[in-house]
Structures are given as C-alpha cells and as structure tokens.
Amino acid sequence: xxxxxxxxxxxxxxxxxxxxxxxxxxxxxxxxxxxxxxxxxxxxxxxxxxxxxxxxxxxxxxxxxxxxxxxxxxxxxxxxxxxxxxxxxxxxxxxxxxxxxxxxxxxxxxxxxxxxxxxxxxxxxxxxxxxxxxxxxxxxxxxxxxxxxxxxxxxxxxxxxxxxxxxxxxxxxxxxxxxxxxxxxxxxxxxxxxxxxxxxxxxxxxxxxxxxxxxxxxxxxxxxxxxxxxxxxxxxxxxxxxxxxxxxxxxxxxxxxxxxxxxxxxxxxxxxxxxxxxxxxxxxxxxxxxxxxxxxxxxxxxxxx
Amino acid sequence: xxxxxxxxxxxxxxxxxxxxxxxxxxxxxxxxxxxxxxxxxxxxxxxxxxxxxxxxxxxxxxxxxxxxxxxxxxxxxxxxxxxxxxxxxxxxxxxxxxxxxxxxxxxxxxxxxxxxxxxxxxxxxxxxxxxxxxxxxxxxxxxxxxxxxxxxxxxxxxxxxxxxxxxxxxxxxxxxxxxxxxxxxxxxxxxxxxxxxxxxxxxxxxxxxxxxxxxxxxxxxxxxxxxxxxxxxxxxxxxxxxxxxxxxxxxxxxxxxxxxxxxxxxxxxxxxxxxxxxxxxxxxxxxxxxxxxxxxxxxxxxxxx
Numbered sequence: 001x002x003x004x005x006x007x008x009x010x011x012x013x014x015x016x017x018x019x020x021x022x023x024x025x026x027x028x029x030x031x032x033x034x035x036x037x038x039x040x041x042x043x044x045x046x047x048x049x050x051x052x053x054x055x056x057x058x059x060x061x062x063x064x065x066x067x068x069x070x071x072x073x074x075x076x077x078x079x080x081x082x083x084x085x086x087x088x089x090x091x092x093x094x095x096x097x098x099x100x101x102x103x104x105x106x107x108x109x110x111x112x113x114x115x116x117x118x119x120x121x122x123x124x125x126x127x128x129x130x131x132x133x134x135x136x137x138x139x140x141x142x143x144x145x146x147x148x149x150x151x152x153x154x155x156x157x158x159x160x161x162x163x164x165x166x167x168x169x170x171x172x173x174x175x176x177x178x179x180x181x182x183x184x185x186x187x188x189x190x191x192x193x194x195x196x197x198x199x200x201x202x203x204x205x206x207x208x209x210x211x212x213x214x215x216x217x218x219x220x221x222x223x224x225x226x227x228x229x230x231x232x233x234x235x236x237x238x239x240x241x242x243x244x245x246x247x248x249x250x251x252x253x254x255x256x257x258x259x260x261x262x263x264x265x266x267x268x269x270x271x272x273x274x275x276x277x278x279x280x281x282x283x284x285x286x287x288x289x290x291x292x293x294x295x296x297x298x299x300x301x302x303x304x305x
Numbered sequence: 306x307x308x309x310x311x312x313x314x315x316x317x318x319x320x321x322x323x324x325x326x327x328x329x330x331x332x333x334x335x336x337x338x339x340x341x342x343x344x345x346x347x348x349x350x351x352x353x354x355x356x357x358x359x360x361x362x363x364x365x366x367x368x369x370x371x372x373x374x375x376x377x378x379x380x381x382x383x384x385x386x387x388x389x390x391x392x393x394x395x396x397x398x399x400x401x402x403x404x405x406x407x408x409x410x411x412x413x414x415x416x417x418x419x420x421x422x423x424x425x426x427x428x429x430x431x432x433x434x435x436x437x438x439x440x441x442x443x444x445x446x447x448x449x450x451x452x453x454x455x456x457x458x459x460x461x462x463x464x465x466x467x468x469x470x471x472x473x474x475x476x477x478x479x480x481x482x483x484x485x486x487x488x489x490x491x492x493x494x495x496x497x498x499x500x501x502x503x504x505x506x507x508x509x510x511x512x513x514x515x516x517x518x519x520x521x522x523x524x525x526x527x528x529x530x531x532x533x534x535x536x537x538x539x540x541x542x543x544x545x546x547x548x549x550x551x552x553x554x555x556x557x558x559x560x561x562x563x564x565x566x567x568x569x570x571x572x573x574x575x576x577x578x579x580x581x582x583x584x585x586x587x588x589x590x591x592x593x594x595x596x597x598x599x600x601x602x603x604x605x606x607x608x609x610x
Contacts, residue, residue: 184528205510218525225489257605298603300562
C-alpha cells in the first residue's frame, strides 16, 4: 500500500534538563517519515523555506521518503522553540514562527493521489480537508490535531472527523475535544462523531486503541531509564503505526494491535535522543527486537482458576 | 499458605464530585481484607475504638477474615476525612484523627505467628518491623508506606527494606524514597536496597512489577468509564495480589504476573463504589471474568516480520 504524510517540516530549538539544540530538524511530517521509513516507503507533502538545509532533504530522500510533494517557498522555514520542565512532564512554547507555513496550501502531486494510507499531521483542519479532496483512493486515513485547532477551528474539525478512519490525539486533546474528562468516554464520543477508531496517547504511560463495541487495547510505553527529548514522540508513533499497516496491507484488529506496538516502538526511539538522531542509529533489527520486547513487557497467562 | 495483614481499620468520610459518605469503613487492612478474602482466607491484625460498629466486624468475619488480631481499645477509632478534585487526580486530607491508632502496638496472636504471606499495610515502619519480629516463618513479605514515613522515619524504613520481599508503593512515593524521578531507576534503587521485587502503582494508568535483572512487567489499569471513589484502590490491589499468591502457593515470575492481574482487578472494583461497597456485590465469577478481560486488554501477537 502507498503511504502519504502531510505535516510540518520544521527547525526546532529545544531545551531539556539534559541539554539543548538549535534549528534541528523537526515537525510532524519529519518525525513521521523518519519512523515510518524504517518499515515502508513514504510520500511526503509539505513546505520548507529558503533556509532549509538541502542536505536534510537529501537525508530524508535516502531513507525512502519521496519528497516530490515538498515545495520550497520564498521565506523562512517553520520554526519552533520550546523548553521542557525538569521532569519532562510539561513544556512551554517559547516561540513559534510560521514562516512559509503561514501561506501553505498543500498540493498533492499527481502520482501521490492514489495513496491509500494517509496521515494528516497536526495542521489546520481546513488544509487537512483539502488534502482529502485531492486524493482519489483513501482507504485508511489517520488524523492528528491539537488544542489550537480544537479551539479555533472546531467546525472544520468536526466535519473532518466524518471523513477519517482514526483520530489519533493525546489525552488532553481528547478531553478538550469531547468535553469529557474520562478518556474512555472521550473515545466513545470520538467514535460517535465519525472515526471508526480512536487512538489516545498518554505519553510516558502508553496509548489506547478503542474500536467499536468498546473493544479496548492498552499498550504501555516502553520502559526507558533515560529520556532526552520528548519532541516528536507522537508523530514517530504515527509513523510506526502506519508504516506497519502499509507494509502488511492488513487493517484487521489483530494487526492494528501490532501496529500500535510498532507505533510505541518508534515513539520510544524518538525520545532517546534529540531531534531525529536516534533513527539514524537504528535499523530493522533494533525495531524488531524492541517490538518483540513489548511482548515480555505485557504478556501473562491465566491458565485456570 | 496463610495470609496475614496488618494495617489501619478506619472510618472514612470522603467527598468526590459524585457524592460523599460519612464514617464509612475504610483503612488499609479493611480494603485489603475485602479484596483478598474473595480469593483466600485472611488473618487480620489491627485496632478499633469503642465506636467501631460491631456489625462491620461481623461483616468482615463472615467473609473469612479472622479478626482474632483485631483489638478493641478505649477511645475513638481512626478517622480520615478527604476531598477529591473534580477529576479525581488529587485529594486533600481535611482531617486525620488517630484515636486509638496513636498508641497501637501490634501484638500478633499466637496462632497467626506462622503466617507465611504478610502484608504490612501503611503504618509506622517501626511497627512494621515489630510485626516481622513476631512472626516465625515469613516467606513473602509485602510492604507499603507513604510520604509521611519516608520523611519522618527514613532510617527505620531503610532497615525494614532489608527484611521484606516486595516494596509496593505508588510512583510519587517511589520517587520521594529513591530521589529519582524516573520510576524504572527508582525501582532499581529499591532493589539495590533490599527487596527483591518492586511494585510501583500509577493509579489510573496501571502498575509495574520490577524483578531482578531489570525484568519488567507493566499492567495497565482496567478501563473504567465511571470511577466514584479512588480511596482504597492500592490496598485492594495488594489484597488481590497476595490473595492470589496465597491460594496458588507459587511465587514464580509467571504467577507474580497473574497476581498483578488479580491486584489490578481488585483495585478496579474498589473504585467503582464508595468504601468497600463494590466487594459486597461481586463474587468469584466477577473476579475471574475481569481478570480474564485483562488478557483482551493487553494481548497481541507478533508472528513474524
């Protein structure tokens, strides 16, 4: 299956208790692509400014990411600067400069339009809708969003929800969107409003997949003794999730659970280094080993009473 | 195996967004006993005042809880009054009246002294040590504690840790005790200081069992759409955990994982009603069904890549 991502391509400056970086590659499309490309080729759509390092695009291309949909516009690339608290539980956005992203109107290249697996990274829901208008065979659409859009573009988001298969958000977003504090009721609200699946991410705790008839799968996060930079973990999760579905061409319940495992695997790699650095250190063997380690983490048997 | 619990026998007054109660039965020994007695008989040690309702002791006795170790002292029973925040994430203690608990010096009845599974509920670590001095065949000792003792009786707690098998605490307590924010490093610190196992509870998220050589088992909490009163969930968890070990007479790794499932099962029942009310509504069939439902919640297979 062909896998398309649309999202931000950013330069991030991040401060954590363990160090900081400056203008490192980031953005939802980039974290997604680094993770997914370990499992399956990716078609990427986005925009960069004049200042975006050519070698960074080359690094992505070398990983099997088709950048035909990434345009270079006159101006500055999207920049985000943030600082994490001592325990990495909270982050403050210190600066957001939209740059060329402010006027971004995604155009899907002709030969991307038959993509059937689609990740709509966290951008304006109206742009997410315009992407769906341009693709001809969307079979499985996963969509992320954030508090800013839930507040400012709620109607577009509600319209979008009718056209996607999975809403993949974190717990705070699920609560804000549904108006319900309980994440399982929030998930039910999401399913009542369009998507047939909800995935709610809970950061260091794990992530839950909710299917119709209240079928619930909860996967804890991979236990890590060292976490350097949580930035991009959610997008890497999406990349692992959709990368696995794309390579296996199977959206059965059992395979959705496996996809969650690959999502959590990629999320755990993302936070082990700054930016996308960890993805440069690992290959298929590390991915498989960690995905299998999840079995040992959660499995038990109850033979009889 | 014989299972002994020592802890508080209290009258709780709790306010939650969903209602409140007044002088309802509570305390670590009581929540533990209600949960454990669904799986195995319990020997209870504690103290009550003149005002403690006789019929509440009769209700416990009827469940297979041997109250020979529960003395009635002259004075008022231990009382706790607390209020939970709108989302049940935080609670304020409004009042604690120690009453007869202030002068409690546990005496283990002669025929309880050969108990081999022991739960030291959250009381002064010096009293917990005195219990261990009175039992002759402790094979598996699980100990809880809280911030108050970590601050005020750290030395006794450190001494106690050398004589127990499992420290079972929540994440905030593990962090405070170890001085380490990361719960997996905190668990390693615990194992380096005596216990051979650490169980760290994370409330609505789940609980982790850490064994030597960094073997980790993470069990999510049972997904509940309605939570009425979190009071006693941790003690009910301990009751399910030790009740299962007692009835199965097996502390292998595989069975410790099962015991975690029974712990989480009992914790999830505890929060579905005020006080111990839910335990009066359920029997072995409900316990088994929910424990088995955990399989569906977490299991996946990764057949091949």
